[in-house]
Structure formats: structure tokens, C-alpha cells
Amino acid sequence: MPALAPELEVSRWFNAPTPLTLADLRGKVVVLHAFQMLCPGCVAHGTLQAEKLHRLVARGGDVVVIGLHTVFEHxxxxTEVALDAFIHEYQLTFPIGVDRPSEDDPIPRTMRRYGMRGTPSTIVIDRDGVVREHAFGQVDDLTxxxxxGSLIAASSSAWTGQAEAASGCDNAGCPLPAVAST
Incomplete structure (x- = not known):
């Protein structure tokens, strides 16, 4: 069985009544949006995409959108005070965790655990807790x-054992099927 996604190391949560853990979210598809509030790509696309997705899926319960403010520069x-103002100004309603800083490294702990290359990063975790997508930069809305949709439609058992091998999925993710050109 593939390895589970590393747990988040968060020092504070915004828009969440209690701390969130990936273990508690097992059974749901999790979209983790890693961002910095001073990152142009995050502000122009990634954070807005995460908010839109959160508002679309908030009632369904199959998908959970989580933000991770992961500061590796500036x-x-x-600060958390600046982040609070940013959340208010951009009217962000999805839960946002502050990535716990490393003591002797500018790269925060969760960012390091996931091997993120920067921000924005989008990580999609399936119902079984396995990373199915790990993207750096802008991710197309339709993609x-x-x-x-494919992860929501699949039952948890479809991602394990022989069904996983037959689907073409592996630890790197699930590739979209090739589209024949006409």
C-alpha cells in the first residue's frame, strides 16, 4: 500500500474552530493549497482558486480545502497579524494553517516534509490519505x-491493491487518460 501523506505541522489555525489533522479527514478528498501572501502567483490565482473550490464543495462534504501559509522568505x-488582515481582505473562508517554522532552516516543517518547490503548491490527497497530485505553480481549474471528480467517484477500496495497479495510479499520482486527437 502507498505511504500516507505526511501530517501537517501547524502552529495556528484560521477559519477553523479546532485544529485539523489529515488523520481526522480520512475518508474525504483533501486539497491542500500552500501559499505565501506576498507570492504574486498565489494572490493572482492559487488562493482565489482554493476559495472558489471551497465555496463550491463546502456543502457536499466529499472534498475539504485547506490552506497552508508556508513562509520561506520575507x-x-x-506575521500572523498580517495574515489575519490578508484573510479578511481577500474574504477567505477555508481553513488556513500556519506552517510551523523550522528552528534552524528557513523552510517550514510541512513544506520540507512534502518536498514543495515553492508557492503556490497544490497537493491533492485521496480518501485513503495518499497524495495523488503534487503540483507547483498554477493548476488549471478544469484539470x-x-x-x-475522479477521486470523489472512486470508492476508497478502488485505490488499494490490484485496483490501483490496474488504474495506472502510483505514488506519483493518477495520470489523466490520453486524449485521441481527431
């Missing part, structure tokens, strides 16, 4: 939607 400018 540490002094990106993300197709992946989420």
Missing part, C-alpha cells in the same frame, strides 16, 4: 476538477 513581513 519572514519578518509575513483540478477532473482529478477531484
Amino acid at each position: 519572514h519578518a513581513a509575513m 483540478l476538477g477532473v482529478l477531484l
